[in-house]
Amino acid sequence: MKFEISQEEQPTVMVAPAPEERVLDVRGLDFYYGKTRALHGVDLPVARNRITALIGPSGCGKSTLLRTLNRIYDLYPAQRAEGQILFNGENLLNPRDPVDPEASGSGRPRVGGDLARLRARIGMVFQRPTPFPMSIYDNIAFGVRLQRSVGKAEMDEIVERSLTRAALWDEAKDKLHQSGLGLSGGQQQRLCVARGIAVEPEVLLLDEPASALDPLSTAKLETALLELKDSFTIVIVTHNLQQAARISDYTAFMLMGRLIEFRPSSEAFVKPETEAMRDYVTGRYG
Amino acid sequence: MADALMAAMVEQAPRSKGPRGAPGSGNGDGLFHALCFSAAMVLMATLAGLLVALLIGGWPAFSRFGFSFFTSSVWNPSGTPDNPEAYGAAGPIAGTLITAFIAMLLAFPLAVGIAVFLVEFCPRRLAHWVGIAVELLAGIPSIVYGMWGLFVLAPWFAEHIQTPLLLDLDPDGFWGKLFSGVPNGANIFTASLILAIMVLPYIATVFRELLLSIPPYLREAAYGMGCTPFEVVRNIMLPYIRRSAVGAVMLGLGRALGETMAVTFIIGNSHALPHSLFDSGSTIASTIANEFTEATGDLHVSALIALGLILFLITFATLAAARLLLGREKL
DSSP states (O other): OOOOOOOTTOOOEEOSSOOSSEEEEEEEEEEEETTEEEEEEEEEEEETTSEEEEEOSTTSSHHHHHHHHTTGGGGSTTEEEEEEEEETTEETTOTTSOOOTTSTTTTSOOOTTOHHHHHHHEEEEOSSOOOOSSBHHHHHHHHHHHHSOOOHHHHHHHHHHHHHHTTOHHHHGGGTTSBGGGSOHHHHHHHHHHHHHHTOOSEEEEESTTTTSOHHHHHHHHHHHHHHTTTOEEEEEOSOHHHHHHHOSEEEEEETTEEEEEEEHHHHTTSOSSHHHHHHHTTSOO | OHHHHHHHHHTTSOOOSOSTTOTTOOHHHHHHHHHHHHHHHHHHHHHHHHHHHHHHHHHHHHHHHTTHHHHOOOEEOSOBTTBOOEEOOHHHHHHHHHHHHHHHHHHHHHHHHHHHIIIIISOHHHHHHHHHHHHHHHHSOHHHHHHHIIIIIHHHHIIIIIHHHHHHSOTTSHHHHHTOSOTTSOSHHHHHHHHHHHHHHHHHHHHHHHHHTSOHHHHHHHHHTTOOHHHIIIIIIHHHTHHHHHHHHHHHHHHHHHOOHHHHHHSBOOOSOOOSTTSOBOOHHHHHHHHGGGOOSHHHHHHHHHHHHHHHHHHHHHHHHHHHHTTOOOO
């Protein structure tokens, strides 16, 4: 990367208005892969029922940041995070910290260090479509059954509603009991979205969900995400600046493990504040 | 056995169509091709020769006793006028199948447990050492297992399991019948136990490899849904390897069917059909090992060779099934 300005001690440029109601509030987050430091004091507010896009060149730490939010990095013993990630005022990195009573959503049930419960409330869709080796119907029913027991009629309804909201119902309704692996890549990805929202999480994390999709599938996915915004908070990592501009409400620009600029997307792409972000969105590197 | 498995796994990789029609093959290549071809043919010829030899050798027994060779359990090598020489293989065949089946029944859940623990829950450094221990277990010669079985396991089993059961259970009840037998510890069940210990490392190692082959993104997706580790293992990982796992079990079964030394030590060597779990019995392999040196009559030798053919066919079918099942996973 040709880009080498000193980032040390340079504060994040936060341009008002800061999001009203924060579901997630990342404060001073450091992240380590073994001894390699991948995030440096990241602050990120995530507004409720909004789409927040994380952009930046490859290796800037945006996927790493996303993977801290549901603590999926915990599967790998060498990875660790330090700092605070407040979810409804509760620090996910240290469940013993007192809950911030001022925080939005502080009245909601606590996670209390239970990672399975956390991940049921902060769902994730990965870069590669990851349907489970089971039928389309069961892919969706699976997650729901983990949370509670559901009758057949209600489950049918949940499956239909989830697939509809993920803009997949019309294509999948005739083959619900066929393997999810038989769908096309774009359909599989929407199945993963449907699966993620079927358990009614508060937040949905998407890690470059469209990077393996053709433009038509991408458009369908984006339409689905915009519809979902009313019910869920969405954080999306994307390489596609147009996509970020099209669907997101807030944009966070990251570079070399730091969050450089955070702004409403309506302004972020028109008049970036920092030189680094200006260079990035005008295609000077990346 | 492990090689067969590797071969089966490697076979998954897409292969080019083969060098036969490759352009520009010079003389050196032609010679090389011929050498490799003949090496492969030697193997095929050996296999065919073995099969033919077994067929010819076993033919007198087959033609003399016909189908009753499979159904009769009379095994009488020393013919007398009122009790003529006769051979029926039902006892050894049943013993072979029963011991192998019980062994797999015991080894399978343990192997799954070991593999899941090593892959999913065990700290990495400990997993390394446990993995080595499992592989060492696979390397112990079978005669060592046999001696341990005869001198340690059998007496212990007779004293602490068989005798109390014999005293406590109603001999005419279901359990009493199932566990009846001379309390000397040399029986179908202890032989199965030894077999289970012997096949355990094979299956566990294959299971571990299969679990490690599960793509990490699938695990992450499952955890990302809010699954607990148990739910991930049960609902995602085990179903994912299901078909290959059956293949692994078949490989273990193949080994259990043909195991000779350890079983010969501890099974009790009776040709009758076993009447209970704790009854003494025999397997095809143990019968052959026990009697070959003493087989003087032509018919006796032929009967043993016929047994060999039966074992060959059973094992062949098992391994063929394993090959078919292994390496057909796809996502």
